[in-house]
Amino acid sequence: MEIVAKRSTVAKASTNGLPRLSNVLLWTIVVAIIAVQIILTVFVVHRESPTYDEGDHMFAAYMMWHAGDYGLNPEHPPLVKLLAAVPLLGRQLWVPPLSGRFFKGDAFSGGQAFLARNDGDRNQIVFQMRLATGLLAIALSLVVFFAAREFFGDWAALAALALVALDPNILAHSALVTTDIGVSLFFLSSTWCFYRYAKHPTWTRLIVAGAVAGLLEATKHSGVLLIPMLLLLIAREVWAAEKGSRARTAMRLTGAFCAIVVIGGIVLWSFYGFRYSARPAGMTMSVALADYAAPLGPHVAHLITGIGRLHLLPESYLIGLVDVERTSEYYPTFVLGRNYAHGVWWYFPVVIGVKTTLGLLALTALSIFAIVTRKLRGARELAFLIIPATVYLGVAMASTMNIGARHLLPFYTYLFVLAGAGAVALAQSSRVWIIICSALLAAHVVSSLSVFPNYMAYANEASGGPENVHNLLSDANVDWAQQLFQVKAWQDRHPGEPCWFVYFAYPIFDPQTYGISCHPLPTADTFRGVPGDVPPEIEGNILVSAGDLSGCEWPAASLNPYAPFQSIKPAESIDHAVFVYHGRFDTRKAAALARVQGARRSLWSGKAAAALPALQDAVALDPTLLTAHSMLGDALAASGRKVEARTEWETALSQARRLDPGAQKVFVPELLAKLKQ
Numbered sequence: 001m002e003i004v005a006k007r008s009t010v011a012k013a014s015t016n017g018l019p020r021l022s023n024v025l026l027w028t029i030v031v032a033i034i035a036v037q038i039i040l041t042v043f044v045v046h047r048e049s050p051t052y053d054e055g056d057h058m059f060a061a062y063m064m065w066h067a068g069d070y071g072l073n074p075e076h077p078p079l080v081k082l083l084a085a086v087p088l089l090g091r092q093l094w095v096p097p098l099s100g101r102f103f104k105g106d107a108f109s110g111g112q113a114f115l116a117r118n119d120g121d122r123n124q125i126v127f128q129m130r131l132a133t134g135l136l137a138i139a140l141s142l143v144v145f146f147a148a149r150e151f152f153g154d155w156a157a158l159a160a161l162a163l164v165a166l167d168p169n170i171l172a173h174s175a176l177v178t179t180d181i182g183v184s185l186f187f188l189s190s191t192w193c194f195y196r197y198a199k200h201p202t203w204t205r206l207i208v209a210g211a212v213a214g215l216l217e218a219t220k221h222s223g224v225l226l227i228p229m230l231l232l233l234i235a236r237e238v239w240a241a242e243k244g245s246r247a248r249t250a251m252r253l254t255g256a257f258c259a260i261v262v263i264g265g266i267v268l269w270s271f272y273g274f275r276y277s278a279r280p281a282g283m284t285m286s287v288a289l290a291d292y293a294a295p296l297g298p299h300v301a302h303l304i305t306g307i308g309r310l311h312l313l314p315e316s317y318l319i320g321l322v323d324v325e326r327t328s329e330y331y332p333t334f335v336l337g338r339n340y341a342h343g344v345w346w347y348f349p350v351v352i353g354v355k356t357t358l359g360l361l362a363l364t365a366l367s368i369f370a371i372v373t374r375k376l377r378g379a380r381e382l383a384f385l386i387i388p389a390t391v392y393l394g395v396a397m398a399s400t401m402n403i404g405a406r407h408l409l410p411f412y413t414y415l416f417v418l419a420g421a422g423a424v425a426l427a428q429s430s431r432v433w434i435i436i437c438s439a440l441l442a443a444h445v446v447s448s449l450s451v452f453p454n455y456m457a458y459a460n461e462a463s464g465g466p467e468n469v470h471n472l473l474s475d476a477n478v479d480w481a482q483q484l485f486q487v488k489a490w491q492d493r494h495p496g497e498p499c500w501f502v503y504f505a506y507p508i509f510d511p512q513t514y515g516i517s518c519h520p521l522p523t524a525d526t527f528r529g530v531p532g533d534v535p536p537e538i539e540g541n542i543l544v545s546a547g548d549l550s551g552c553e554w555p556a557a558s559l560n561p562y563a564p565f566q567s568i569k570p571a572e573s574i575d576h577a578v579f580v581y582h583g584r585f586d587t588r589k590a591a592a593l594a595r596v597q598g599a600r601r602s603l604w605s606g607k608a609a610a611a612l613p614a615l616q617d618a619v620a621l622d623p624t625l626l627t628a629h630s631m632l633g634d635a636l637a638a639s640g641r642k643v644e645a646r647t648e649w650e651t652a653l654s655q656a657r658r659l660d661p662g663a664q665k666v667f668v669p670e671l672l673a674k675l676k677q
Contacts, residue, residue: 017428021154029158030145037141037165038134041174044453045130049123049484049514051476052505055111056104057177058129061085062093062114070316071278071285072098072107075323077316078271079218080133080182087128093118102286103319108508121514123485126177133182134175140185141165144416147192151381152421155428159441160420163363168448169355169405169412172455179220184409186216187388188417190226191233195384197256198237210260214267221317221324222410225395229388230257236383269314278316289315293322300325328401330666334474334552335402341555341662343400348393348408354463354472355405356412359444360419361460363437367422376425382418389414403552404476456480457546457576466576471566474552479545479577481505484514486574487543491516498540502562502590504547506530518543521587522561522594524553527601534594536621539584546577556663558624561589592622596631603631608638619648626655630671637674649674 050058060073061081065088070078096113098106119125144164149157164170173180193209216223234253241249278285289308293301308318333340335347353361370376392411401407423437451458451466457478459469470478481504491499501518503511506526511518521542522530544562547553551560564586570579595618602611612635618628633648649671656667 017430018155018424018434021158026154026158030161033158033161033165034138034141037171037174038138040166040171040452041134041137042131044171044455045134045175046123046127047453047485048482050115050126050509051176051178051480051482052508053480054126054177055115055508056107057081057111058084058126059111059114060107061129061177062088063095065089066093066095068273068275068280069278069283070272070275070314071103071283071319072110074103074278074285074316074320075327076179076220076320077218077223077268079215080136080177080179082271083136083182084129084133084177086132088125093125100286106286112508112510116510116513121485121488129177130175133177136182136185137170137174140170140181140188140413143185143189143192144413147188148417148420150192150196151378151385151417152376152424156417156421156424158420159423159437160416162441163360163416163420163444164413166445166448167360167412167416168357168451168455168458169409171448172458173406173409178406180406180409183216183220183222184413186212186219186223187226187392187410188413190216191229191384191388194230194233194256194260195380198233198253199380201252201256206256206259207263209256210263211267213260213264214270217264217268218271221321222395224321225392227261229391230260232387232391233384236387237380240379265313268317272314272316276311276315278314278319285315285319287319289318289322292319292326296322296325328399331401331403332553332555333402334550335472337471339551339554339557339560341660341666343402345397347402348396351405351408351473351477354459354469355477356460357444357447358460358462359440359442359447360415362440363419363423363444364415366426366437366440367418370422370425375429376422381421385414385418389418404473404480406476454575454577456482467573469576470546470550470579474547474550479504479547481509481545481547483545483575483578484509484511484516487511487518487578488515490543490572490574490580491518494541500538500540500542502542502544502548504545521590522597523548524551526594527597530594530597534587534591536586536588536591537584538587540582542581542585542587543574544579544581546579549579555666556659558659559627559663561587561593564589588621589625592618592625592628595621596625596628599631599635603634603638608635611635612639624655626652626667629655630667630674633674637677646675 056073057076061084063069063072064078064082065085073081094117096110098110115126141161141164145157145161148160189212190209193205193212197205197209213226216226234257237253238246238250290301290305293304304318304322307313308315331343333343333347335344335350367376371382389411396407396411423441426433427437447460454466456476457466457469459465459472463469463472499518500521501511501516502521502523504523506520506523508525520526520530521534544565548562549565551557551563554560557563565581568581571582572580574580595614599611599614615628615632615635618625619632622628629648629652633645633652636645636648653668653671653675656664656671
């Protein structure tokens with residue numbers, strides 16, 4: 001990427017009240033900050049077991065290079081996965097046989113088996129792949145630095161660099177084999193490159209802007225938001241142009257936009273090997289594009305399938321685009337201690353208030369003050385920060401997928417530049433502002449370092465810190481199932497003590513692979529893997545992941561079998577994300593859930609008679625478990641006992657109608673349909 005040696009007049013003016021930095025001092029500070037970021041990142045990811053999604057990504061990454069298979073993980077484009085698997089090139093690793101199930105089933109179960117067989121608890125493959133993706137975090141910090149430097153000068157660039165490189169949310173995700181850091185990097189890079197073209201149009205800058213846009217699209221499907229961002233930026237450029245040149249500006253930038261779309265499309269296709277089919281020759285997707293898109297409605301489905309028929313975009317990309325929309329419809333939400341069956345518009349504002357350091361929040365507020373008081377100037381530069389950030393945050397708030405601060409990282413990248421610029425704009429006006437802004441920047445860094453090495457569970461001091469974050473938020477805000485090494489260390493400190501483990505990612509990852517011998521307890525995800533003989537009372541140690549303690553995957557709190565633990569003070573906390581309870585506990589709800597999940601497997605296999613005893617036992621253990629009544633009705637109906645089945649469905653329906661309206665939508669229509677049969 002071309003780096004501008006010449007600063008804008010805005011950038012020069014912004015440092016008048018601060019000493020000029022020599023190149024040696026400037027780059028010494030940059031190298032020092034990046035070095036600290038690298039050290040912290042390497043240490044953190046080396047001690048963490050794979051997060052919930054990483055096995056899926058890692059297995060799919062290997063299969064892309066190894067077999068040209070883009071169908072295992074179409075929910076995310078290939079760029080990050082291909083980069084992650086570079087350390088595995090030339091290595092012949094064991095590959096689990098594919099069963100032809102729905103692609104997520106093969107990807108997640110295959111990922112678990114792939115890592116268990118090839119890596120086990122050594123974490124070598126995981127660590128190597130994480131180091132490869134960690135390059136994107138370094139690149140993100142550098143892009144923040146260079147963009148801020150071109151916009152507002154050296155001091156603003158250093159402030160922005162310190163904010164991004166030492167931000168707890170960035171550090172939590174810096175080297176994970178996921179798309180969040182990569183998409184953050186390429187969102188900022190794309191809008192910055194378009195800024196450079198708009199300011200000084202050349203063919204080179206246009207081609208670079210198109211190529212970077214293609215990298216964004218090849219990283220995550222949310223990259224499509226670049227389109228409205230660029231269109232709004234074009235409208236701003238046309239409006240700001242002199243009256244006599246507005247038509248010419250509009251034509252030039254519209255043409256540039258079209259060129260960026262074409263170049264970006266070519267780059268996107270290159271990451272799929274310029275092949276439409278998601279699977280290599282002789283293999284097909286487990287679901288056809290038209291069938292998968294149909295639930296989105298006739299208009300959207302027709303558009304998606306039409307693009308597919310014309311081969312305008314790769315099949316894997318289109319299926320992934322559909323998958324993002326479909327999965328967002330059923331994600332429950334946990335926020336401020338409450339469960340919701342759907343997303344809420346105020347989720348991400350709460351996340352910002354909890355997961356952002358107080359220093360960064362204050363610097364952002366001061367940046368707004370600096371803009372209002374005209375201490376921070378540069379209308380074009382500010383527009384290229386505020387417009388993309390506003391578009392992204394607005395779409396995030398409208399989304400129903402409320403599962404973590406990681407989905408806000410692209411928004412934060414613009415915030416880092418804006419906050420750094422605002423701090424410098426104020427600092428250059430007086431010594432008092434220098435002291436205030438320096439103190440806030442230091443507060444950001446100190447608050448981040450205070451939670452080391454548990455950055456995933458960061459919460460600011462006003463929210464109660466990492467000790468309290470699980471009471472406010474869940475999922476990747478706290479617990480992304482990355483604590484297996486620390487749980488094993490706890491077990492080693494308590495040899496011979498009986499223990500039971502409620503693990504957020506089981507059976508996606510099996511704790512036994514890491515030497516953990518605690519008995520598994522059922523969760524919302526364990527419908528395939530927990531034995532049905534969970535006792536109704538347990539004496540000993542029960543370890544509960546934060547995600548399962550909050551019940552973030554249940555549409556209603558009453559369905560969470562571990563809700564009673566929320567009112568019990570844990571004996572210990574592991575990484576602020578796994579809580580240890582010692583004593584004698586009533587586990588009838590968990591025992592009933594385990595029996596329901598075991599019976600579901602029998603029903604799927606057409607063995608209704610075998611499912612009946614377990615379901616009757618589940619209803620006896622927990623008469624309030626509506627899924628037990630519903631499934632017992634299914635088993636009775638399949639056994640020809642329709643009158644009894646109807647009684648169970650009516651009981652389940654009565655219980656479902658006591659839930660919040662959002663949760664009712666999950667259960668009531670299905671139960672009504674059963675009763676109408």
